[in-house]
Amino acid sequence: MYGMAHRALRQMMHDRLGASTWTKVERETGTGPADLISLCVYDDSKTIALISASAAHLGLPVEEALRDFGRYWVRYAELSSFGPIMDFTGQDLVTFINNLDRMHRSVVLAMPDARVPSFTLLDETRQRLLVRYRSERTGLEAFVIGLLEGLMDRLNETGTVHVAERTENAAGTVIDFAIELDRT
Structure with missing residues (x-):
């Protein structure tokens, strides 16, 4: 990291x-x-x-600490020099997720050795988002759940995040996260 x-x-x-x-x-x-x-x-x-x-x-168990840290990371980043970048990335969850790869490309410009993940919004309904996470790194699933929960907090959304599907291979990890939103 x-x-x-x-x-x-x-x-x-x-x-x-x-x-x-x-x-x-x-x-x-x-x-x-x-x-x-x-x-x-x-x-x-x-x-x-x-x-x-x-x-x-x-x-705490390590997985719970990773999740807590993911949530904390979003608050920490928004108060840092990355705050304006986060503001530019999106003011709603769908826009933010759709712009995450663009934001990560900016990170790579500043840190060429960074191994950033990729996020793709696969499906969107009013109450559910399906987000594909790809990374050459493994073991960060709970951290990503915390990040997504932290983004929901930041963008005034409530709901839950869970793994819908997971694949690991020599190239890394692919996880589809379901974000179930509390919207009526």
Whole structure:
């Protein structure tokens, strides 16, 4: 993942358990300032180690911590220098999802080594969206659910997100996420 994600996780831990707990997470994972440079790309194993250690301190299973972090990430990003990019990406869920790949292309311009996912809106009804997620990376399903939930929060939507279909192969992961919206 990216240094900005590590910084967001640090802030989440500061907000929830204080700076001293984050210091423990850093010590447990061998993390230092060089692992928190916003526009640097880091191996996912570093991020998963940070999430796992944070989950233990939060008293959460890793999958739940990943989901919480996904939700937190959206709030963190909108308050950062990525806020205007997020505003430009869309003011409603369908527009935002349809523009995610464009936003990710902008990220790649700033960080050429970034391994960004792809999102495609496969189906849309008033109460349900089906979104295909493709990534060469694996193990981030709960994080993506949290991201989608965070986007719903940001865009004043309520509902649930779950996996409708999942495929993994040598090229990575393809997951279809169903977003069930509470609309009447």
